[in-house]
Amino acid sequence: MSEEILKRLKDSIIDGDEDDAIEAAKEALAANLDIKKILDEGIINGAEEVGSRYEKREFFLTELIMTADAMTAAMEILQPLLEKSDSAKKATILIGTVQGDMHNIGKNIVKSLLQGQGYNVIDLGIDVPPEKFVEEAKKSNPDVIGLSALLTMAISKMHETILALKEENITSKIIVGGGILSQDTCDKIRADAWTKDAYDGVLKVGKLLGDL
Amino acid sequence: MTYDWQTCLSRFMTVVSGGKKMDRVPFLPLAMEQIISRIIGITSRELVSSPKTYANATINTYEFLHSDYCNLSSAYAGPHEALAFAEANNRKDVIHWDDYKPVFIDQGAVCKTEEDIEKLEIPDHSKIKIWQTSFDAAKMIFNKTKHPQMVCLGIWSVVQELRGVKAYKDMKKNPDLLLKLCEKVYESQMDVYRNWKEKVGFPPLMYITAYAFNGTMMSFENAMKYEGQFLKRFQKEIGIPILIHNCGVRPYWEELCSEITLLGVQGSHPLEIDFWVNFKKKFPKVTIFGANIDVSRELLNGTPEIVELKVKENIDNLATGGRYAVSPMCALPWGVPLPNILAIPSAIQKYGKYPLKKQ
Numbered sequence A: 001m002s003e004e005i006l007k008r009l010k011d012s013i014i015d016g017d018e019d020d021a022i023e024a025a026k027e028a029l030a031a032n033l034d035i036k037k038i039l040d041e042g043i044i045n046g047a048e049e050v051g052s053r054y055e056k057r058e059f060f061l062t063e064l065i066m067t068a069d070a071m072t073a074a075m076e077i078l079q080p081l082l083e084k085s086d087s088a089k090k091a092t093i094l095i096g097t098v099q100g101d102m103h104n105i106g107k108n109i110v111k112s113l114l115q116g117q118g119y120n121v122i123d124l125g126i127d128v129p130p131e132k133f134v135e136e137a138k139k140s141n142p143d144v145i146g147l148s149a150l151l152t153m154a155i156s157k158m159h160e161t162i163l164a165l166k167e168e169n170i171t172s173k174i175i176v177g178g179g180i181l182s183q184d185t186c187d188k189i190r191a192d193a194w195t196k197d198a199y200d201g202v203l204k205v206g207k208l209l210g211d212l
Numbered sequence B: 001m002t003y004d005w006q007t008c009l010s011r012f013m014t015v016v017s018g019g020k021k022m023d024r025v026p027f028l029p030l031a032m033e034q035i036i037s038r039i040i041g042i043t044s045r046e047l048v049s050s051p052k053t054y055a056n057a058t059i060n061t062y063e064f065l066h067s068d069y070c071n072l073s074s075a076y077a078g079p080h081e082a083l084a085f086a087e088a089n090n091r092k093d094v095i096h097w098d099d100y101k102p103v104f105i106d107q108g109a110v111c112k113t114e115e116d117i118e119k120l121e122i123p124d125h126s127k128i129k130i131w132q133t134s135f136d137a138a139k140m141i142f143n144k145t146k147h148p149q150m151v152c153l154g155i156w157s158v159v160q161e162l163r164g165v166k167a168y169k170d171m172k173k174n175p176d177l178l179l180k181l182c183e184k185v186y187e188s189q190m191d192v193y194r195n196w197k198e199k200v201g202f203p204p205l206m207y208i209t210a211y212a213f214n215g216t217m218m219s220f221e222n223a224m225k226y227e228g229q230f231l232k233r234f235q236k237e238i239g240i241p242i243l244i245h246n247c248g249v250r251p252y253w254e255e256l257c258s259e260i261t262l263l264g265v266q267g268s269h270p271l272e273i274d275f276w277v278n279f280k281k282k283f284p285k286v287t288i289f290g291a292n293i294d295v296s297r298e299l300l301n302g303t304p305e306i307v308e309l310k311v312k313e314n315i316d317n318l319a320t321g322g323r324y325a326v327s328p329m330c331a332l333p334w335g336v337p338l339p340n341i342l343a344i345p346s347a348i349q350k351y352g353k354y355p356l357k358k359q
Helices: A002-015 A018-030 A035-055 A061-084 A105-116 A130-140 A152-167 A183-188 A198-208 B005-017 B033-040 B051-064 B077-088 B114-118 B129-145 B156-163 B166-173 B175-200 B220-238 B253-259 B273-282 B304-318 B338-351
Strands: A092-097 A120-123 A144-148 A173-177 A193-195 B150-153 B205-209 B242-245 B264-266 B287-290 B324-326
Touching: A002 A018, A002 A035, A002 A061, A018 A035, A018 A061, A035 A061, A035 A105, A035 A198, A061 A105, A061 A198, A061 B166, A092 A105, A092 A130, A105 A120, A105 A144, A105 A173, A105 A198, A130 A144, A130 A152, A144 A152, A144 A198, A152 A173, A173 A198, A183 A193, A193 A198, B005 B129, B005 B324, B033 B051, B051 B129, B077 B129, B077 B156, B077 B175, B114 B175, B129 B175, B150 B175, B156 B166, B156 B175, B156 B220, B166 B175, B175 B220, B205 B220, B220 B242, B220 B253, B253 B264, B253 B273, B273 B287, B273 B304, B304 B324, B304 B338, B324 B338
Parallel strands: A092 A120, A092 A144, A144 A173, A173 A193, B150 B205, B205 B242, B242 B264, B264 B287, B287 B324
Antiparallel strands: none
16 A cells, blocks of 8 residues: 555656645555655655656656656645654755846756755745845755856856855855856856756755765 | 958858858857946946947947957847837836846746736837837947848747746646747747838848757757747748757757758857767758857856867867858856957967868
């Protein structure tokens, strides 16, 4: 029975079926399944399958977005169980799109994928000035700070944000994300890691935290 | 000394027509608000405040960059079309101006609901101030430089601004609705074209930001459905040459050129020069603008010496026989060091004179 529920949850994540994900999560709750098992075998397994198909170009942005939504919906149902369980609690990630950039698609997918993996995510939204990142970092002491941007012109603002964080002695790891980035740019703006897309970003956050 | 736009024009026309009689490889940068603001010292809003300011700032910027082509920067499909839709649908509240960047709207705010798409009004560009300024500025640039102006359009760039993340879900959940939005954007862009022709006095070259043709975003089949079929319709209805821009990391260049007749392609990915060498062999009639000189890599982080070497690599591999112009893959961003940009024309002078000598 529990295997069936977990498979249904996993399939709903792969299919990006929000309604089915909610139902499966409810069933998992009702069956009193272990939260770690639900996350690992239902949600994370499903997300990994989607990531793998994305890498193979069988899935595209549409599937990533729908999977992220299904994961968020399932996580909302599982929230009471997550709050009770220490084993499932993971690090805190602070994310936002840097000032001057209004794009939120990539950031929102990353947010949902991270939440689906059990991370506590604080989302500052779009067009976030450096001082807002600093203020929130001081308040919530995140393990990782993720800066997102779509536009090439936003790279300088990413750099400015990182300098502001370092000046205030914020020691959180910093990851920058966007198709415009490269290892060279990451090094130049003094980020700890970079990612070109959402799924890769989640893997890199895991690596930064030593979870992978 | 007066800038020799006539010789520049001759280089540009030769390269796009596949001619071989050129003194050197042309240089075609893409200068938009941020770099113009930086070079001229005015904000984006000041830039588009009058046709004269817009035209002069554009010409002066391209002269500063030693460009072989002068084109109005901001007849740019994404931001200006999104602004036009926002204004036509009484959503001025979602429009944002920044000092040194193109105007932006809140992504997804104009077409938040299905009803928004059903009721979406197509802008009348003769009543949208920023487009009026653009038309007049394009005419002024042409009068001063005699360079044929390109109007920059694109379906998916506008769809994404209007519908946001929901556009991607619509592909699976409501493709008919999404196509309806694409149709409205297409109609709007035909209105841009008609207005352009009337106000500027001649038909433009068409520069398409074909953002759908990116393997990280959608399948090629969907790219054709939501952008490609409209490119074909542009060609059929207007019959003007099309130049495609895509700055994504997995562009469908070969698939696209097999489906649609194009004047040229501009982009950087894939970064391997061998891809572009093979592309040139496979599509000898398509002019390559680029190919792998990347604004977010060499130009942003490198030195003038590194940029020169990159330009040399491109020229050595791609310029033989023409149909090649040096061009950074995307708009020059704010933070790129100016000496790095100016290293491009300098490298062309060193390595790009015909007949080419490999060093």
